[in-house]
Amino acid sequence: MIERLSSDWLFRMPIDFEYNKYILLNYIKNSESRLNQLKIYPDLQEITLNIVNIASVGKDNKTISLDKIINEFDDEINLSDFKYELIPELTPPEQTEVSRTINFSYPKLLDLFNFAKSIWMFAFENIDLNIKKNKNASLVVGYFYYYSKFDKSLHLYSFDFSKGQSDYSDYNEFKEVFSGYTNNSISIILSLINESGGDSSCVIYEAKSDQELPIKETLIPIVKRKLILKNKPILSEKKYIS
Numbered sequence: 001m002i003e004r005l006s007s008d009w010l011f012r013m014p015i016d017f018e019y020n021k022y023i024l025l026n027y028i029k030n031s032e033s034r035l036n037q038l039k040i041y042p043d044l045q046e047i048t049l050n051i052v053n054i055a056s057v058g059k060d061n062k063t064i065s066l067d068k069i070i071n072e073f074d075d076e077i078n079l080s081d082f083k084y085e086l087i088p089e090l091t092p093p094e095q096t097e098v099s100r101t102i103n104f105s106y107p108k109l110l111d112l113f114n115f116a117k118s119i120w121m122f123a124f125e126n127i128d129l130n131i132k133k134n135k136n137a138s139l140v141v142g143y144f145y146y147y148s149k150f151d152k153s154l155h156l157y158s159f160d161f162s163k164g165q166s167d168y169s170d171y172n173e174f175k176e177v178f179s180g181y182t183n184n185s186i187s188i189i190l191s192l193i194n195e196s197g198g199d200s201s202c203v204i205y206e207a208k209s210d211q212e213l214p215i216k217e218t219l220i221p222i223v224k225r226k227l228i229l230k231n232k233p234i235l236s237e238k239k240y241i242s
Contacts, residue, residue: 007063010087015097020101037214038211040119044116058106120222129144138202140161140162144157146215153179154184155220156192157176
């Protein structure tokens, strides 16, 4: 289970710098442990939200939280998904404790973010994504798969960027088609697509990596983002934070 800092963690009783310092350092320790295992998501999103939240508290006296349902832990988050709320009224001593916590926490969280981003860049650079079949088909609807040579598992996903921008925030454009143990021959891929009721004439990407990366927490989310970048003209109005 991922430990989270709630948007109002600075204001939970007791409002005390030493107590909040303990809460923060415990969160950072656990997040660093997962990142050291090359597990990027959902920690990168959580860290980003925590930085944005604490900066908003310090600058605008408002907390920031998500105003959307996360269907998958690597779902994209954009600026329109934020919800803002005024912080509670504080006594002068409480204001002092909160200010001390902000001054201590922000650089710590920024260091954690930079560490997470370095892991993200490492993973991104070590994953290749190339069209395996149907290269002349539309690039906005199709499939990608990854075969792990480390544990011999196959992971097949569909993607669909054909929805209009107005519907995008309520639409999960990636769906798992298969995750299990089989070989990665193109005939198997086509059979799995057809058995799922899909269209095997769509473009099919193959993802590869020589690094042993966590599949759910890193490899699949990075492949999704590579596909988003390939379809950047379609998604140009989205403003992602992670």
